[in-house]
Amino acid sequence: MNLRRVNWPLWAGLLVTLAGFFSYITVFMWYPVTRDFPWANLLLFLVAAVLLFIGLRRAFARDCPHRWRSRIIASLVTAFGALVIALFLFGFFVFARWIPASKGAPQVGQKAPDFTLTDTNGKSVSLGELLSTPINGNAPKGVLLIFYRGYW
Amino acid sequence: MAISVDPPEASRNLAQQAGYTFPLLSDRNAETIRRYDLVHAGAGEHGQDISRPAEFLVDSSGTVRWVHLTENYWVRARPEQVLEVAKLLK
Numbered sequence: 001m002n003l004r005r006v007n008w009p010l011w012a013g014l015l016v017t018l019a020g021f022f023s024y025i026t027v028f029m030w031y032p033v034t035r036d037f038p039w040a041n042l043l044l045f046l047v048a049a050v051l052l053f054i055g056l057r058r059a060f061a062r063d064c065p066h067r068w069r070s071r072i073i074a075s076l077v078t079a080f081g082a083l084v085i086a087l088f089l090f091g092f093f094v095f096a097r098w099i100p101a102s103k104g105a106p107q108v109g110q111k112a113p114d115f116t117l118t119d120t121n122g123k124s125v126s127l128g129e130l131l132s133t134p135i136n137g138n139a140p141k142g143v144l145l146i147f148y149r150g151y152w
Numbered sequence: 153m154a155i156s157v158d159p160p161e162a163s164r165n166l167a168q169q170a171g172y173t174f175p176l177l178s179d180r181n182a183e184t185i186r187r188y189d190l191v192h193a194g195a196g197e198h199g200q201d202i203s204r205p206a207e208f209l210v211d212s213s214g215t216v217r218w219v220h221l222t223e224n225y226w227v228r229a230r231p232e233q234v235l236e237v238a239k240l241l242k
Contacts, residue, residue: 029226036227096224099204104189108219112210115184117155117177120164125177130153131212141241142217143153144234145208147190149225150156151166 005065010055010074013048017081020044021088038092045085052078112145157182157202179203207234211241 020041028034028041058064059074106112116126130143155177156163163176179185185203192204207229209218218237220229 032230038226092224092226096226099223099225100190100192102189102204102206102221105206105219105221106188106208106216108216110216111214112208112216113184113187114214115179115187117179117184118160119175119177120160120167122160125175127210127214131210131214140212142209142211142238144238145206145210146154147185147188147203147206147208148154148156149192149195149202149205150158151162 007055007058007070007074009051009058010077013051013053013055014077014081016044016048016051017084020048021084024088024092038088041088045088048081049085052081153177155179155184155203157185157196157200209234209237209240217241 023044024038024041028038034040056074056078059070064070112127114127116124119125127143131140133140153175154163154172157179158166158176159180160176160178163178166172167176182191182201182203185191185201188206188208190203190206191201193201195204196202205222205225205228207218207220208216211217217240220233222228
């Protein structure tokens with residue numbers, strides 16, 4: 001295969017776009033520095049956008065072989081890449097922020113409402129018990145409550 | 153303490169897989185989650201009401217000493233952040 005004939009920046013751009021999309025959940029989500037703000041993914045998308053743009057220009061160059069076929073393919077690949085990037089941006093910066101405001105949540109200085117819930121052994125556990133049951137003979141200093149979305 | 157609407161069996165699997173040694177509590181009908189005003193209505197896979205991510209540090213008198221309500225569900229409290237505020241506890 002002749003590298004001059006293959007529009008390699010276009011296909012590399014597509015690959016980097018997909019890498020930028022899937023690497024958040026597979027890699028970058030697991031490290032707080034790349035999780036809280038997806039700069040690593042944005043960097044990959046920037047590289048992808050440059051490659052796609054170069055690929056698009058090559059396809060639209062006058063000396064490009066199979067002019068119409070190349071142009072249609074390059075346009076479709078670039079549009080798909082843009083869609084994937086837009087989907088990621090929407091997912092991270094818009095969709096992930098659709099969280100209720102929780103204005104009525106207990107605030108600093110207020111009493112935490114008591115509760116009784118079942119643990120993984122089917123045993124009932126209350127907040128009052130957690131705060132008063134000694135740990136290794138010492139009274140507990142407090143409890144950290146982590147509410148999470150769960151896996152249902 | 154971690155609280156979700158997951159059934160105890162699901163929490164047991166999670167704790168085993170992730171190696172968690174702290175208790176995972178099950179709030180099947182989101183009663184406690186509702187009392188803490190943390191319900192994310194219809195956000196579950198099948199449209200169930202689930203909890204939004206939230207962290208509270210409660211001292212031994214039952215008073216809230218620190219609250220973390222994230223605005224983006226990819227962003228959660230970091231362990232070092234919690235260890236820092238845990239120093240508030242006497």
